[in-house]
Amino acid sequence: MKHKTFFWFFLPTAMAMFLFIALPLVSVVSQSFHVPHDKVLITVENCDPFGCTSQTQIDHTLTQELYEAEPLGQWAGLGIYFDRGHLAITEVGEMWRGSSDLGDFFSTLKNLPFYRAMGFTLTFTFVVTPLVILVGFLIALAVNSLHQRLKGLMIFFSLLPMIVTPLIGSLILFWMIDSRGIIGTGLQVLLENPDLSLKASTGLTWVTLIIYGIWHAAPFAFIVFYAGLQTVPKETLESAMIDGATRFQQIFHVVIPHLVPLVAFVALMQLMDNFRVFEPIIGFHAEAHATSLSWIIYNDLGGETRLLSSAATTSVLTIIGVSILLAPVLVRTWREFNPKG
Amino acid sequence: MSSSQIKKPLGLQILIYGFVLLWFILAAFPFLWTFWGSFKVELDFFSKADWTNAISGARTQVVYGKAFTGAGYDGAWIQEEFWRAFRNTGIVCFFTVLTSLTIATLGGYALSRSGFRYAFWLLIIALIFRALPPITLVSGYLLPFFQWNIWGILPTTIIVLVAINQPFTLWMLHSFFQKIPKELDESAKVDGCTQFQAFKNVIIPIMWPGVITAGLFSFLLAYNDFAITAMLLSQENQTMVPKINSFMGTTQTEGNVMFAVAAVVSAVVPLFILVMFFQRQLVSGLTAGAVKG
Numbered sequence: 001m002k003h004k005t006f007f008w009f010f011l012p013t014a015m016a017m018f019l020f021i022a023l024p025l026v027s028v029v030s031q032s033f034h035v036p037h038d039k040v041l042i043t044v045e046n047c048d049p050f051g052c053t054s055q056t057q058i059d060h061t062l063t064q065e066l067y068e069a070e071p072l073g074q075w076a077g078l079g080i081y082f083d084r085g086h087l088a089i090t091e092v093g094e095m096w097r098g099s100s101d102l103g104d105f106f107s108t109l110k111n112l113p114f115y116r117a118m119g120f121t122l123t124f125t126f127v128v129t130p131l132v133i134l135v136g137f138l139i140a141l142a143v144n145s146l147h148q149r150l151k152g153l154m155i156f157f158s159l160l161p162m163i164v165t166p167l168i169g170s171l172i173l174f175w176m177i178d179s180r181g182i183i184g185t186g187l188q189v190l191l192e193n194p195d196l197s198l199k200a201s202t203g204l205t206w207v208t209l210i211i212y213g214i215w216h217a218a219p220f221a222f223i224v225f226y227a228g229l230q231t232v233p234k235e236t237l238e239s240a241m242i243d244g245a246t247r248f249q250q251i252f253h254v255v256i257p258h259l260v261p262l263v264a265f266v267a268l269m270q271l272m273d274n275f276r277v278f279e280p281i282i283g284f285h286a287e288a289h290a291t292s293l294s295w296i297i298y299n300d301l302g303g304e305t306r307l308l309s310s311a312a313t314t315s316v317l318t319i320i321g322v323s324i325l326l327a328p329v330l331v332r333t334w335r336e337f338n339p340k341g
Numbered sequence: 342m343s344s345s346q347i348k349k350p351l352g353l354q355i356l357i358y359g360f361v362l363l364w365f366i367l368a369a370f371p372f373l374w375t376f377w378g379s380f381k382v383e384l385d386f387f388s389k390a391d392w393t394n395a396i397s398g399a400r401t402q403v404v405y406g407k408a409f410t411g412a413g414y415d416g417a418w419i420q421e422e423f424w425r426a427f428r429n430t431g432i433v434c435f436f437t438v439l440t441s442l443t444i445a446t447l448g449g450y451a452l453s454r455s456g457f458r459y460a461f462w463l464l465i466i467a468l469i470f471r472a473l474p475p476i477t478l479v480s481g482y483l484l485p486f487f488q489w490n491i492w493g494i495l496p497t498t499i500i501v502l503v504a505i506n507q508p509f510t511l512w513m514l515h516s517f518f519q520k521i522p523k524e525l526d527e528s529a530k531v532d533g534c535t536q537f538q539a540f541k542n543v544i545i546p547i548m549w550p551g552v553i554t555a556g557l558f559s560f561l562l563a564y565n566d567f568a569i570t571a572m573l574l575s576q577e578n579q580t581m582v583p584k585i586n587s588f589m590g591t592t593q594t595e596g597n598v599m600f601a602v603a604a605v606v607s608a609v610v611p612l613f614i615l616v617m618f619f620q621r622q623l624v625s626g627l628t629a630g631a632v633k634g
Contacts, residue, residue, distance in 0.1 A: 001451060001454045001456075001536060002536070003457070005535075005536045005537075006451050006457075006460075009447045009450065009536075010447070010448045010452070010463070012443075012447060013444045013445055013447065013507050013511060016444060016500070016504040017466075017467070017470060017504055017507050017508070019504070020478075020482075020500065020503075020505070021470050021473070021505070021507075022470075023481070024478045024482055025478065025481065026481075027481035027484070027485075028477065028478065028480055031480060031481070139360075139364050142357045142361045142364075145349070146357075146361060150361075154361065154364075155620065155624065156616060156617070156620055157365055157368045157369040158368050159616050159624075160368055160369065160372060160613070160616065161367075161368050163612050163615070163616055164565075164612055165564070165565040165612075166565065166567070167567050167586060168582065168609060169371075171589070171601070171605055172371050172372065172605060172609075175375065175386070175598075176371060176374065176375075180387035180388070180389040182374065182392055182395065185389055186392075215367065215368075220627060223624055223627045223628060224627060224628055227624070227627075227628040228628075247353075272471075272472050275474070276474035278474075278567075278568065279567050294474055294476050294477075294568070297476050297477065297479070298476060298568065298572075300480075301479055301480060301572055302571075302572070308480045308483060308484065311479070311480040312480040312481070315477035315479075315480055318474060319477055322472050322474065326472050329468075329472075330468065330469070333465065334465070
């Protein structure tokens with residue numbers, strides 16, 4: 001294809017991505033280095049027959065001028081990055097000096113919002129991802145050995161937890177685990193603890209969110225592995241059987257090696273998606289016990305005061321996190337498309 | 342595979358069927374339960390005293406004289422005007438899918454037919470964009486949108502969703518077009534077609550299976566989005582998902598949880614129908630990236 005033809009074909013999608021992904025990205029990065037201007041205050045003296053009162057007012061013209069001169073706001077450098085709401089360098093330093101051992105240090109670190117969110121985000125990502133792969137693989141193995149008709153039915157119902165909007169899926173489960181809901185009451189009876197509430201403790205909330213994460217993502221792993229199972233070479237399986245391999249050995253030495261590339265694919269997709277965990281926290285009303293990086297951004301942006309600079313800073317930190325997590329994928333895609341050099 | 346294998350021992354059979362049944366219950370039961378419960382009153386839906394009430398609807402019978410009531414739906418759709426949110430979701434999804442498919446088809450086709458280095462770089466950039474959580478971009482949107490006075494309206498949100506959809510759709514269509522042999526459009530070009538004519542006359546007639554699959558996934562992305570729609574739409578233009586979230590704030594306190602339950606069920610039904618009709622395409626789309634490696 002000629003350069004010129006390519007240009008015209010690619011122009012619309014390039015414009016869309018440039019204007020609404022690349023430019024906002026630049027804007028987010030620059031916002032994270034600026035704080036909004038303070039309003040310019042002036043003291044006015046009002047004199048009337050009963051005496052003079054002085055009043056502090058916002059000088060709108062001066063404020064306006066300031067905004068026009070520096071529309072981005074005041075240059076703050078890395079100031080927002082280091083403040084208490086983000087990396088909290090000073091506080092972390094104090095905690096480091098003040099704590100007796102490493103465990104102590106980490107438990108005080110949890111009081112800082114950014115590190116608290118980071119803690120949950122990383123725990124969620126690295127617990128849910130391997131479990132999703134395991135559960136998805138087991139479902140794929142089990143469904144693959146079913147009768148043909150049942151397979152279709154199972155695939156249909158398995159798709160539901162994944163397809164349904166995360167917020168809605170988590171709300172459905174949230175109502176069920178409510179202390180008056182069916183699962184919540186069931187657990188109370190089962191554990192003989194009438195006061196048990198899954199929403200009350202941090203530990204149980206984390207467990208709930210992680211189980212939700214697996215429930216939501218296992219179907220994806222299942223479908224990918226199930227498709228992979230259809231292409232397992234029959235000859236290899238048969239020769240393994242003739243050589244006397246047990247069922248378990250067949251799975252371990254033939255099926256799993258065949259699925260390894262798919263495991264890598266699922267793992268990377270899951271790392272990417274789990275790192276942005278956010279809707280379940282809203283759906284389960286879990287923000288008192290678990291927050292994530294995306295949730296902090298959402299929280300800063302919502303409400304009356306939109307803390308754009310603070311949200312932008314968390315955004316940049318999140319993007320840095322994603323890049324670290326996904327560096328292996330990029331390198332891999334690079335090699336795949338670039339076999340010569 | 343199973344036919345060529347020796348018969349499984351009974352214990353293993355039971356284990357497999359038990360596991361499949363367990364997963365089936367985990368996957369399907371929450372939806373069936375909530376669907377059934379959405380036709381009850383709150384005291385039945387949350388029945389601490391006797392869980393069978395949730396099935397039989399004992400309290401519902403006391404209030405309405407029958408075991409089912411559409412009161413939740415009535416409250417959500419008419420009183421709380423959920424139909425507005427439903428309509429907005431419809432508009433957003435329709436235009437997002439239409440626009441993103443149009444421009445991604447052109448772009449994906451061009452990428453698959455260009456042998457130059459920059460096509461590879463563009464794909465890498467798209468992959469990086471795909472990895473960004475959409476919410477990290479929102480603070481970059483707000484200021485300009487406020488300034489130009491285009492915040493809160495549906496077209497703005499549609500354009501943003503189209504852009505966020507692009508990387509994924511582009512990759513999907515790129516790998517789909519690569520599977521269509523280059524010789525097809527090359528021979529059309531030898532016969533005197535321009536590139537665009539070759540695309541129009543040769544590729545468009547055979548591209549629909551791939552385009553439909555890509556369309557399903559852009560639909561799901563637009564339908565399921567919460568981060569963008571919650572931040573960029575004003576109260577009266579909200580789509581279903583942010584609307585349900587604001588229900589949770591308002592109706593919970595007023596004791597109208599059933600409105601939210603009815604709204605949730607209403608939002609799941611279209612997805613249910615979608616899976617029913619497009620199961621094959623969804624499965625093929627999910628595995629498309631994986632099969633490539």
